[in-house]
Amino acid sequence: MHTIQYKTPQLTVFESALFRTTSTLIETEEFLLLVDPNWLPKEIENLQQVVKRKQGNKPLYLLFTHSDYDHIIGYRAFDNAQIIASQAFVDNKEKTSILQQIKDWDDENYIKRNYPIEYPTVDIIIKADGQQLQIGETILTFYLALGHNFDGIFTIIDPLGIWIAGDYLSNIEFPYIYHSSDAYEKTLAKVQPILSTHSPKILVTGHGDVALTHQEILKRQTDSYNYIHTLRTSIQKGETFDFEQLMEGYDFPKIMKAFHNGNVKLLTKEWRK
Ligand SMILES: [Zn+2]
Numbered sequence: 001m002h003t004i005q006y007k008t009p010q011l012t013v014f015e016s017a018l019f020r021t022t023s024t025l026i027e028t029e030e031f032l033l034l035v036d037p038n039w040l041p042k043e044i045e046n047l048q049q050v051v052k053r054k055q056g057n058k059p060l061y062l063l064f065t066h067s068d069y070d071h072i073i074g075y076r077a078f079d080n081a082q083i084i085a086s087q088a089f090v091d092n093k094e095k096t097s098i099l100q101q102i103k104d105w106d107d108e109n110y111i112k113r114n115y116p117i118e119y120p121t122v123d124i125i126i127k128a129d130g131q132q133l134q135i136g137e138t139i140l141t142f143y144l145a146l147g148h149n150f151d152g153i154f155t156i157i158d159p160l161g162i163w164i165a166g167d168y169l170s171n172i173e174f175p176y177i178y179h180s181s182d183a184y185e186k187t188l189a190k191v192q193p194i195l196s197t198h199s200p201k202i203l204v205t206g207h208g209d210v211a212l213t214h215q216e217i218l219k220r221q222t223d224s225y226n227y228i229h230t231l232r233t234s235i236q237k238g239e240t241f242d243f244e245q246l247m248e249g250y251d252f253p254k255i256m257k258a259f260h261n262g263n264v265k266l267l268t269k270e271w272r273k
Contacts, residue, residue, distance in 0.1 A: 001046045006202075006210045010160055012050075013204055016043055020172060020207050021070055023047060024164060026157060027054055030136035033061045033157075034081070035164050036206065037074035041113050044074045051078065061135070064120055065166030065206060066145075066152035067092050069101040077115040084124040084133070086144065088151035095119040126153050129190075143194065147184025148176060154187075156194060161201035163194065169220040172208035174227045174246065174256070177263050181228050181270060191221045223249070231263060235271050 002014035005022065014023040016039040024035040025047070032055055037047050051060060062081040064072055067089050075083075092098070102117050124133060126142040133140040138157060145152035148167045155164040167176065168187060177184050194200070195214050203211040211217045227246070234241040243260060247253050 002043045024204050031059050035063045036071040044077045066149050069098045073102050075120045076118050082123045083120050085122045086126045086151045086153045090122050143190050145187045147187045150179045156198045163200040163203040165205050167206040170205040170208040175224045176259050188221050235267050
């Protein structure tokens with residue numbers, strides 16, 4: 001079963017035993033919204049039970065922050081939901097390989113699931129910054145969040161003041177850049193406008209702890225900017241990046257070295273262009 005990382009009457013942030021990945025449930029008088037239900041079969045079964053217990057006659061919305069396999073792994077465990085994701089998520093050409101990553105992971109870990117592994121079919125497609133979805137008294141505002149991968153979204157839920165950030169603004173991971181460092185910085189630049197427009201009370205990140213103050217959100221933004229800037233500069237000047245110093249702020253040096261090396265490769269490619 002998941003750990004419950006954070007809870008209010010309308011928000012529960014579940015945390016998986018794996019990679020501290022979050023699954024988020026928002027409940028209002030009018031609907032349930034489940035974000036990125038993930039990882040282990042027992043954890044997903046628990047989410048199924050929680051949803052069943054709370055749903056009653058309310059519609060269930062399922063939101064995918066982006067298409068990385070760990071975030072879509074629980075899709076078909078929740079039927080009769082309205083699915084929300086971005087246009088790029090719909091147009092993703094790597095669907096087959098994403099599903100293969102799930103199947104490989106389950107195989108390597110002897111995992112069986114009581115639901116099929118499929119790529120989400122999206123009902124509500126997010127196409128542009130500022131797009132809104134009103135459900136009763138609640139307004140969801142979406143912003144495209146690219147850079148980590150190419151189909152991410154931020155979702156701000158008002159008036160609850162909840163910001164669902166996907167794999168950005170984590171306190172336990174430096175930026176993992178699979179798509180573009182420029183796009184990543186443009187996404188980070190959306191922090192201030194979002195803070196001033198919505199004044200969120202809580203930010204839920206895809207991996208790690210929720211942020212409860214604007215100060216904490218801004219600190220994470222600065223840390224992310226600094227990492228990208230330092231890495232880019234080191235590549236452009238041909239200097240060594242001080243990975244050991246970076247790791248003073250993070251916990252898992254072996255796996256994080258692999259992600260860092262991936263970033264080095266991508267930014268080197270960008271620099272050579
Ligand atoms: Zn991701």
